[in-house]
Structure formats: C-alpha cells, structure tokens
Amino acid sequence: MTPRRLGDDATSESTSAFLVEEEGTQSSFRGLAEVIAAQGLPCALYTDRGSPYFHTPKAGEKVAKDQPTQVGRALAQLGIAHIPAYSPEARGRSERAFGTLQDRLPKELRLAGISTVEAANRLIRELYLGEHNAAFAVAPEQPETAFVADAAGVHRDILCGQEERVVGNDNTVRYRGLSLQIPPSPIRPHFVKVRVRVHDYPDDTLAIFHGPRCLARYRADGSPLDHDALLAA
Numbered sequence: 001m002t003p004r005r006l007g008d009d010a011t012s013e014s015t016s017a018f019l020v021e022e023e024g025t026q027s028s029f030r031g032l033a034e035v036i037a038a039q040g041l042p043c044a045l046y047t048d049r050g051s052p053y054f055h056t057p058k059a060g061e062k063v064a065k066d067q068p069t070q071v072g073r074a075l076a077q078l079g080i081a082h083i084p085a086y087s088p089e090a091r092g093r094s095e096r097a098f099g100t101l102q103d104r105l106p107k108e109l110r111l112a113g114i115s116t117v118e119a120a121n122r123l124i125r126e127l128y129l130g131e132h133n134a135a136f137a138v139a140p141e142q143p144e145t146a147f148v149a150d151a152a153g154v155h156r157d158i159l160c161g162q163e164e165r166v167v168g169n170d171n172t173v174r175y176r177g178l179s180l181q182i183p184p185s186p187i188r189p190h191f192v193k194v195r196v197r198v199h200d201y202p203d204d205t206l207a208i209f210h211g212p213r214c215l216a217r218y219r220a221d222g223s224p225l226d227h228d229a230l231l232a233a
Contacts, residue, residue, distance in 0.1 A: 002021070002022060002023050004019070004030075005017045005031075005097065005101055006031045010140040011137045011138055013133045014101070014133055014137075017101065017132075019120050023052065024052050025069070028052050028071050032045075036150055039145075040147035040149045041078055043080070043081065043148075044082070045081070046085060047082070047085065049084045052070075053084070054069060063084050105128065108123070108128055109123065157214070160201045164195055165196055165198055166193060167195075171190045175206065178221070179222065180198070181216075182215050182216055183224065187210075191210065
C-alpha cells in the first residue's frame with residue numbers, strides 16, 4: 001500500500017493524502033480532484049517524471065512535452081502548468097515530505113487499530129491531515145491565494161482517462177470489453193459512425209461524450225447510470 005500525497009509549495013501543507021495499491025494515473029486524478037474541489041485550481045503542478053506524468057523517451061533525459069500523458073492532457077485542458085522535477089533539491093523536498101508521511105502515518109494507524117484501506121483513508125481525511133498540517137505547515141510569504149475557484153466544476157469531466165471511439169452500427173461503443181449502449185437522444189436519432197469520447201473516471205464509472213455534451217453515463221460493468229436525469233438536464 002502506497003501513500004499518495006499532494007501539497008502546497010507555499011505553505012508545505014498536505015492538501016490531499018490517501019492510500020492506494022499503486023500510484024498511477026487514476027490516483028493522480030483523484031488527488032487533483034480533491035485539491036480542486038476543496039481549494040480551487042492551482043497555477044502549476046510540480047511532479048516527478050514518473051510515467052503517469054510524463055513520457056521520457058530515454059531514461060534520465062528530458063521529458064517529451066509534445067507527448068502528454070493522460071494527466072498531462074488533463075492539466076493542459078485545465079490551464080495548469082505542469083513542471084517536471086529535475087534538480088536534486090526539488091526532488092529532495094518532495095521526498096522529505098513523503099518520508100515524514102511514511103514515518104508518522106503507520107504509527108497513527110496502528111494506534112487507532114486501523115486494519116482496512118477504507119478505514120485508513122477515512123482517518124487520514126477526517127483527522128490525520130489536519131493534525132499533520134498543524135504540525136508542519138507554515139504561513140505563506142504572501143497571504144493571497146494562488147488557487148482559482150472552479151465554480152462550474154469543469155474539472156470533474158477532465159480529470160479522467162479519455163479515449164476516442166467510433167460508434168458501431170448498433171449504436172454502441174466498445175470499450176475495454178464492454179458494450180456501452182447509447183440511449184435515445186433529443187439531438188439526433190442515432191450516433192452510428194460518429195466519433196465520440198469515452199471518459200474513464202477514478203471511481204470506475206464511465207461516460208460517453210460527443211463534443212462537450214455527455215450522452216450517457218455508466219457503472220463500471222457498463223450498465224446505465226442516471227440516463228433519465230441526463231436526458232432531463
């Protein structure tokens with residue numbers, strides 16, 4: 001189990017933290033969504049050069065900024081600058097914060113008798129983060145926040161995997177072994193042969209978009225989710 005953390009560079013505050021089986025694209029989306037929902041859109045995100053964040057054609061060399069990952073694509077859509085860590089000092093700062101979390105968190109979980117990931121993440125969210133920030137966060141040099149509110153909530157449909165598909169002759173979309181049926185739409189009688197976009201969310205739900213319009217949402221097994229509410233919107 002790996003701790004997943006995002007922090008505010010100006011204050012050293014941990015703005016999101018939770019345990020995951022393995023760090024990756026979806027856990028990155030989850031952490032970003034938590035930060036944006038609570039504080040707004042940051043101006044920039046500073047990360048390591050791991051595969052969820054950047055493509056690096058040759059190990060140890062510069063990242064390929066013209067080949068964005070899903071995380072890179074989402075940050076660009078949100079207008080958030082994505083900065084890769086190269087200097088040992090920058091990586092060291094992040095690693096020290098991560099090391100503090102790795103040292104203190106297991107002790108807190110043992111003291112609380114926590115034995116499941118769900119309970120651990122609930123404790124982190126409801127208790128530990130506040131105590132951690134009270135102990136380690138500092139006042140920023142300038143009091144004004146650099147976060148920008150996402151009043152329209154657009155981040156929810158951007159912080160997810162996105163892949164294009166062409167609608168089949170039966171008005172369905174094939175995605176990872178699932179057959180996603182597009183429901184009746186007031187826009188047009190069917191979407192056969194139309195290029196659409198499948199959104200794969202961190203909570204395992206799916207959606208089909210045609211341009212900016214959401215055509216349908218689905219559970220992880222491909223069954224429809226809230227079609228009636230969607231059509232009424």
